[in-house]
Ligand SMILES: Nc1ncnc2c1ncn2[C@@H]1O[C@H](COP(=O)(O)OP(=O)(O)O)[C@@H](O)[C@H]1O
């Protein structure tokens with residue numbers, strides 16, 4: 219990984235974050251840092267708490283303990299829509315496309331916050347990244363293929379002009395070729411535009427190859443961290459997440 | 465000719481436009497006169513001795529010339545097709561009135577006045593329609609937009625859809641006048657009141673609820689509560705404080721919106737079934753309060769003798785200062801009903817207009833996005849709380865308007881008009897119409913209310929089934945069959961296609977609906 223614009227300045231810093239669903243503690247004392255300009259991935263098995271971590275950053279569920287420092291400010295406890303207004307965008311698990319609205323309308327929802335005069339330029343930028351969406355502009359979101367829906371979810375998030383992009387399992391249910399396309403886009407966004415990315419993945423191999431650094435979450439606890447290459451080399455990672463070989 | 469005007473400098477543009485349109489009209493008028501001189505003005509007819517005789521019909525020629533010139537004038541002064549059609553319709557209505565006054569001198573003056581009024585309204589409407597397109601054009605060509613591709617077209621809907629709406633609107637505007645001219649003041653009362661006004665009340669309620677249920681996707685089973693709030697607001701304000709209807713109408717809307725927000729706050733976290741149950745309860749609470757707070761509402765006995773509608777101050781009575789006397793026409797109770805018809809039509813159109821406008825603005829899109837996926841909305845920075853509240857408040861406000869209208873029309877209200885079955889009927893209209901479709905909801909309201917009324921007409925069936933047979937007893941049965949049939953053939957409602965509220969100028973013909981939902 220080239221690391222041209224990565225600083226050691228923490229953009230997002232989770233300190234001892236805990237969150238719960240009722241009585242069930244889903245995150246236990248999570249410490250995690252995303253530096254400006256980095257791609258950081260969080261890998262873990264089903265139900266480990268990856269999505270919970272991402273949603274906690276967005277305020278639902280609320281962090282019961284700990285701090286979520288974003289650009290020097292504790293955002294734990296802010297409602298989701300205010301978090302989004304701070305320049306954090308999220309492509310949630312399962313894409314959550316507005317199924318009955320057109321691709322175009324979906325993209326405009328991403329632009330709902332911003333200055334309308336910049337919308338056209340933002341659209342142009344997004345179409346340059348995903349030319350496929352431009353072809354599908356009038357099609358209803360729900361009728362897109364899985365890969366196109368994922369592109370739309372990312373594009374919609376990009377329309378909010380984020381400085382930090384959170385992606386929850388973008389590879390879920392996609393064919394290997396499409397996964398590669400999506401990951402290439404993430405890499406490009408990071409390298410070219412300097413976008414900071416926090417990527418939640420089950421597809422550990424691809425995610426660790428892409429990311430500068432990674433964290434492993436097991437049962438709501440961070441158990442390992444390191445650079446992507448380091449983690450890939452670890453035998454316990456290979457055993458637990460890369461079984462069946464790539 | 466219009467091109468020459470368009471290329472001129474901006475300040476004098478409208479003036480030039482006007483002159484160009486006049487010139488256009490004069491030209492068309494000349495051609496019409498020239499053509500109709502041999503064709504219409506002169507007519508050869510055989511007299512009793514079988515000799516050809518030349519008849520002269522100059523008034524025909526003049527009429528044709530005026531009609532063509534006026535139509536051409538309207539057509540060239542408006543740019544938008546919709547505005548042109550509405551405007552020309554208005555011109556023809558006025559000409560029709562003039563012609564009737566000239567030729568059929570025994571025609572009821574009310575009909576002529578009504579025609580002229582409707583014509584003027586149509587021309588005004590056309591101007592408004594045209595204005596809004598000009599405004600849209602102004603924002604469209606802002607220099608900030610870098611390329612032609614991204615010009616936004618928010619006109620929405622297809623040309624065919626627009627034409628259907630225009631035709632429906634034209635029919636609605638002409639309806640009372642046609643019925644009156646056809647059946648006379650006595651016979652037309654039933655049609656204007658029981659069918660026209662009644663259907664339009666429900667169209668308006670359906671459109672109001674459509675904002676909440678169809679667009680924002682919040683299942684509200686207690687919508688009738690807001691109708692009741694508006695209704696009692698007028699009834700109480702008018703009887704206790706003597707406030708006029710025109711003052712109470714906005715007040716009723718504001719009060720209902722206030723109650724909408726009040727209900728909205730506690731239920732914001734709820735969705736689907738839970739929301740439905742709470743709103744259902746709210747509807748019942750309002751009903752129970754109205755029944756039991758006897759000091760204020762007079763309970764089940766209701767509020768009698770609520771002041772009737774006036775023509776902006778002129779009462780519809782036979783008195784000397786009444787509407788009929790002032791306008792020099794013979795008094796007839798039908799005047800009030802015609803006025804009520806146009807009033808509720810205007811209120812319903814206002815609801816429709818506001819909804820259509822908002823659908824194209826970020827707030828309207830946010831409602832629809834909220835219906836689709838709340839979590840996605842929040843992650844895009846949309847404040848779902850305020851979005852839901854505005855939907856609730858706006859829907860409630862239109863319910864309140866309709867309620868005030870109901871009170872002024874009935875002259876008497878009691879809580880029995882605001883039962884759960886009313887909420888259910890209105891909801892059924894929204895669902896049957898196809899959630900979110902304006903035309904569909906109007907259609908469903910017309911079918912359901914009109915159908916109920918029509919059942920009362922089917923007396924001839926007594927011949928077949930015996931004197932004890934009462935077709936209106938079968939209303940619910942037929943309604944049930946209708947529901948089942950809809951489930952089978954049109955499970956997503958009468959008008960189930962949702963047209964995007966916004967397009968890019970260059971539309972691509974991708975049949976989205978035909979492509980199956982895919983994963984991968
Ligand atoms: N809304 C919820 N209510 C209760 N428990 C939940 C909820 N969402 C997730 N969980 C539980 O929290 C744990 C972590 O889930 P999640 O974060 O979705 O895992 P991952 O994304 O890593 O697959 C799981 O045990 C899951 O059952």
Ligand SMILES: [Mg+2]
Nearest residue numbers: 268269270311
């Ligand atoms: Mg998950």
